[in-house]
Amino acid sequence: MTHSAENIREEKPQQPLENLMEQRAAKTRELQSLGVNVYPSGGSWRPTDFAAGVARSSSEIKTGEERTDVNVRIAGRLTLRRVMGKAAFADVTDSTGRIQIYVKFNVLGEAKYKIASELTDIGDIVGVEGHVFRTRTGEITVFAKDFALLSKSMRPLPEKWHGLKDPEARYRRRYLDLISNPEVREVFRKRARVVDAVRDGLKARGFLEVETPSMQALAGGAVAKPFITRHNALDTNLYLRIAPELFLKRLLVGGFDKVFEIGKSFRNEGIDRWHNPEFTMAEIYAAYSDYGDMMKLCEELVAASAAAVSDGKDFVCDGKNFAVNAPFARINFFDELAKRSGADFRKAVEEDRLLETARSAGVDAPGDMPAHKILDAAFDKYVVPHLAEPTFVCDFAARFSPLARPSDADPFLAERFELFIASQEVANAYSELNDPSLQKKNFSRQKSASDDETAPCDDDYVAALEHGMPPAGGLGIGIDRLVMLLSGAPSIREVILFPTLKPE
Numbered sequence: 001m002t003h004s005a006e007n008i009r010e011e012k013p014q015q016p017l018e019n020l021m022e023q024r025a026a027k028t029r030e031l032q033s034l035g036v037n038v039y040p041s042g043g044s045w046r047p048t049d050f051a052a053g054v055a056r057s058s059s060e061i062k063t064g065e066e067r068t069d070v071n072v073r074i075a076g077r078l079t080l081r082r083v084m085g086k087a088a089f090a091d092v093t094d095s096t097g098r099i100q101i102y103v104k105f106n107v108l109g110e111a112k113y114k115i116a117s118e119l120t121d122i123g124d125i126v127g128v129e130g131h132v133f134r135t136r137t138g139e140i141t142v143f144a145k146d147f148a149l150l151s152k153s154m155r156p157l158p159e160k161w162h163g164l165k166d167p168e169a170r171y172r173r174r175y176l177d178l179i180s181n182p183e184v185r186e187v188f189r190k191r192a193r194v195v196d197a198v199r200d201g202l203k204a205r206g207f208l209e210v211e212t213p214s215m216q217a218l219a220g221g222a223v224a225k226p227f228i229t230r231h232n233a234l235d236t237n238l239y240l241r242i243a244p245e246l247f248l249k250r251l252l253v254g255g256f257d258k259v260f261e262i263g264k265s266f267r268n269e270g271i272d273r274w275h276n277p278e279f280t281m282a283e284i285y286a287a288y289s290d291y292g293d294m295m296k297l298c299e300e301l302v303a304a305s306a307a308a309v310s311d312g313k314d315f316v317c318d319g320k321n322f323a324v325n326a327p328f329a330r331i332n333f334f335d336e337l338a339k340r341s342g343a344d345f346r347k348a349v350e351e352d353r354l355l356e357t358a359r360s361a362g363v364d365a366p367g368d369m370p371a372h373k374i375l376d377a378a379f380d381k382y383v384v385p386h387l388a389e390p391t392f393v394c395d396f397a398a399r400f401s402p403l404a405r406p407s408d409a410d411p412f413l414a415e416r417f418e419l420f421i422a423s424q425e426v427a428n429a430y431s432e433l434n435d436p437s438l439q440k441k442n443f444s445r446q447k448s449a450s451d452d453e454t455a456p457c458d459d460d461y462v463a464a465l466e467h468g469m470p471p472a473g474g475l476g477i478g479i480d481r482l483v484m485l486l487s488g489a490p491s492i493r494e495v496i497l498f499p500t501l502k503p504e
Contacts, residue, residue, distance in 0.1 A: 020156050027119045028152055036115065038152040045127035045148050047075040052096035058132045058140045066133035072142055073129040074099065075150060077179065078122055079157075088117045089141075092128060097182070100141040101128045108147055116147045123153030171493050171501055184494075191483045191495055193308040198282050198477065199262060201301050207258040207284065212247035214240060214264065220458045221245030221403070223372075223446065224267040227277070240266035245403065245474065246461045248285050249432060253469045260284040262479065273491040274424060277500045280479040285432070289473035290405075291415045294429040295392055298419055298475055299326045302390065302426070302482065309486050317485045320388045320422040324486075328390040328419070333379070336393070340382035345375060349397050350412065372400040387420040402442035404430035405471075421485050429475040436465035 031038050049072040061067055076094030086105035091098050105113040120126060127148040135141055158176055170177040170184075177184050199209065217236070219226035221243030231238050244261050251259050262282045269275065282301075286293065306315070306324035314323045334346040341361045348357035354374045358365045363378045375397065387393070394417045398406040401414035416430035433439050443457035483495040493499040 017155070021154055024121055024152070024154050024156075027121065028154070031115070031119050031149065031152070034111065036119075036149060038149060040148075040150060045075055045150055046073075047094075047127065048073045050074065050096040051076065051092070051094050051099035054099055054132065054142070055097070055140050058134070061132065061134045061140065063134050063138055064136055066131065066143070068131045070132045071130065072132060073127070074142065075125065075127045077153075078120055078124045078126050081117075081120075081122065083117050086113070090116075092126060092142075093179075095185075100135075100139050101130075101144050102133075102135075102141050103144045103147060107143075107145060112147050115149055116144070120149055121153060121156070123155070123157045124149060125151035125153070167491075167493070168501070171499050172504070174497055187483075187487050187489060187495060188497060190309040190487050191479075194305045194483050194486060195262060195479060197305040197308040198301050198479070201304050202258075202260050202282075202284060205258070205297070207260045207286070208256055210248070210251060210256075210259050210261055211263070212241075212244045212261055214266075216241050216247075218456045218458050220456060220461065221247075222265075222267075225269055227266050227268045242267050243281070243476070244283050245476070246458055248283055249469060249472070249474070250461065250464045252285055252287050252432075252472055253464045253467055257287040257470075258285070271500060273493075274481065274484075276480065276492050276496055279492075279496075282475075282477040282479055284475040284477075285472055286474075287470040287472045290431040290471070291394075291417055291429055291473055294431075294473040294475040295330075295417055298392075298427050298429060298477065299328055299390075301477065302419070302421075305482060306486055315422075315486060315488065317422045317488050318424075318490065322389050322422055322485075324390060324421075328392055330392045330394055331383075333393050333396050336383050337379055340386070341378060343378075345378060346397075346412070349375065349399060375400065384420065384423050387423050390419065390421045392417045392419055401430060402446045403433055403439075405433045405435075406438075424481055424485065425478070426481050426485065427475060427477045429473065432469070432472040432474050434465055434469040434471060436462050439465055 028038055051074065054072050054074065058067070058070065074092060074094065076092040078090060079093045079098065080091035082089045088103050090101050090103065092101055103113060103116045108116060127150050128142055128144045129146040130142045130144045133141055133143055158180055203209070215229065215231070215238040217238060219239035219242050221241070222245065224242040226242050227240040229238050229240065243265055244263065248259055248261060260282060262280065264278055265281050266278050268277060271277065284297070303324055303326050314321050337345050343357050343361040345354070345357060348354045354371050355365055355367065355369070358374050358378050361378060363374070363381055365374045365377055369377070395407070395413040396416045398404065398412060398414040401416050404414035404416045407413045407415050414430060418425050419427035433442070440457065440462045443462070480492050480495055483489070484492060487495060489495050
């Protein structure tokens with residue numbers, strides 16, 4: 001007997017929800033009248049086995065064979081049931097998958113068989129203990145010697161074709177999405193493996209994991225519009241951090257050589273398939289290193305993340321195929337932009353003619369667009385579509401990289417790179433600027449009068465640099481985007497358990 005847990009329902013979907021819930025409430029009252037606790041203690045039934053493990057360990061059982069010496073004890077959600085008089089088949093689904101169970105009146109007895117066949121509902125959490133056999137149709141099945149109700153579901157699960165196909169409904173009620181769609185659970189297992197790969201890789205290299213403030217007096221470390229909150233006791237506004245960078249570099253001043261943080265950052269900007277206002281970054285800083293060292297580290301961490309979720313096949317995201325094989329390609333920002341667009345954008349930056357150059361090159365740039373965004377728009381138009389394979393884009397304009405160290409060989413350029421995969425930015429890194437006077441100068445000119453994204457001068461951070469920060473490299477990896485690419489998810493909302501949504 002084979003089937004999907006989602007294609008059989010004992011309740012008719014056309015019934016009003018109130019009727020279905022009242023039917024379940026009536027069953028609950030009957031169970032309680034029989035002395036059954038419909039919400040027993042978690043210690044009342046501890047499973048010793050899981051569905052996937054039972055299937056693996058029983059794979060050699062032949063069709064029609066019973067293994068009475070193999071006793072298992074499982075727990076999970078009832079997702080299908082077919083009653084045939086004094087016997088019934090059902091499916092129980094746990095965190096590892098689905099397994100079939102078989103219950104009989106003359107084995108369980110009248111009271112427990114009634115619970116198993118009549119008084120439980122699809123969606124209830126149940127416990128089953130028994131031996132394993134394979135049915136004549138080849139299905140590994142648990143022959144129940146004991147059956148227990150562990151939690152009563154008062155609402156019906158969504159119908160396969162009616163309940164949770166709408167993305168908005170799936171995101172708002174993620175718990176139902178996880179119940180209904182096993183492939184969604186797998187995406188978040190992959191996410192956990194990616195985070196583990198990054199964290200384990202850094203710890204193996206001697207990095208210390210730390211935590212820095214999520215609420216800050218100044219929203220620094222990146223150029224973005226922040227969220228503002230009010231601290232009543234301090235009678236002041238605070239900002240949700242747009243990046244942890246400046247606090248992590250203070251730790252380099254304080255004597256930690258290698259630090260990292262995997263945590264949330266917040267940017268009060270638009271929402272689309274690649275952006276969520278709340279997102280997860282791995283921010284990494286190492287003293288006595290530069291952006292070349294960060295490039296090697298980034299390559300290794302991304303490759304380790306890919307290996308953690310892949311079976312050796314190439315990846316596909318947004319219709320683009322790519323492999324994660326080191327070494328990654330490397331290109332120069334201005335050289336590649338000139339080759340693709342036919343325009344000299346470096347000269348345009350040097351001569352403050354970015355808007356004119358961009359428009360003549362066919363870039364849609366309104367007159368009030370900040371200079372750094374004009375350059376980004378040109379790069380997005382001409383270069384980014386060609387970056388399917390993992391590619392390091394190196395050597396950005398120092399003028400638009402205020403926290404990065406200018407190159408000794410060419411001060412116009414910053415020692416900075418961004419990693420692109422499948423035409424999406426995944427990581428950003430640079431040799432850190434540790435000259436306090438130059439940092440203060442960069443802060444003072446960072447904010448454009450026509451740009452509503454704040455970039456305040458952090459005097460305390462400058463004071464920290466004045467105490468001396470060792471030369472260092474820094475790297476930020478977008479965890480959400482990396483998981484999107486490695487899981488083939490079409491939207492960032494597919495890899496965030498509870499994405500930001502407009503209130504209903």
